[in-house]
Amino acid sequence: MLIPIENVLSNDEVRQFRDVLARATWQDGSQTAGTLARSVKQNQQLDDGSEAAVQLGNHVLRRLGSMPTFISAALPKKIYPPKFNRYADGGTYGAHVDSAVMQVPGTNITVRSDLSATLFLAEPDEYDGGELEIEGPFGVQCVKLAAGDMVLYPSSSLHRVTPVTRGARIASFFWIESMVGDEGERSLLFDLDEAIQALTPLTEPDDPRLLKLTGVYHNLLRRWAST
Known part of the structure; x- marks a missing residue:
């Protein structure tokens, strides 16, 4: 399931991010790729431990x-x-699947990649x-969102970034381990929660139908979640 989320960052926040990134030092992105991905990855990335990456990354997490x-x-x-990455001058990332389990640098924390996220900054x-x-399952979907918007998609998906032939594509990217690891179960919960949120302003808070739907949501989450 591909889920776009608008306005993760405001226009002012995007400008602030771009000012910081314009002064940052970019590295060859292939240094962080796995053995197979290295041959198809042509981009630039910030050093994960740099002040800019940590500062901006923490801001994204707070939002x-x-x-x-x-x-x-x-x-x-x-x-x-x-x-954070940057694609320019033909930069591209060929077809690949993200690693299933990733270790956070400098820690003993591992993250299972259930969802991948790209936050567009250009x-x-x-x-x-x-x-x-x-x-x-329904073919290839192309995503190119406004600056400040983000897309979530399954990390198990084969995906790529097409060559940038003019200008620069700048983005933040990261992975999420979900409490509900199964994509189908997580999608059902999201659809159910969206329906409940849409119905809430149209009904009384104690409407038994709404209460029953809310109960179904939480009981499914209780059954499927791993905390």
Whole structure:
């Protein structure tokens, strides 16, 4: 399930991010790729331990913690610290699947990648190419969102970033371990929660139908969640 989330960052926040990133030192992104991915990865990344990466990554995490749509869709248990990349001058990332389990650098914490996230930091008209192509059961979906918007998608998906032929594509990316590891179960919970939220303003708080639906949601979450 592919879920876009708008306005994770405001326009002012995007400008602040871009100012910091314009002064940052970028490294060859292939240094952080696995053996197979290294041959198809051509981009730049920030050093995860740099002041810019830590500062901006923490800001992203604070914003996500206050976003009901993200919490409902991801049901996050752990989040890998946000990373930052840049594609320009033909930069691309060929078809790959994200690693299933990742260790947070400098810690003994591991994160199972249930969901991948890309937070766009450049406007679509700033660059040509750079589409995030995600393969799913209904074919390939192309994603190129406004700056400040984010997309969530299954980490198990085969995906790629098409070559950037003009300008620069700048983004943050990270992975989420969900309390509900099964994609189908997590999608059902998200759909049910969205329906409940849509019905809530249309009914009385003590409406037995709404209470029953809410009970079903929490009982399913209780059954499926791993905390």
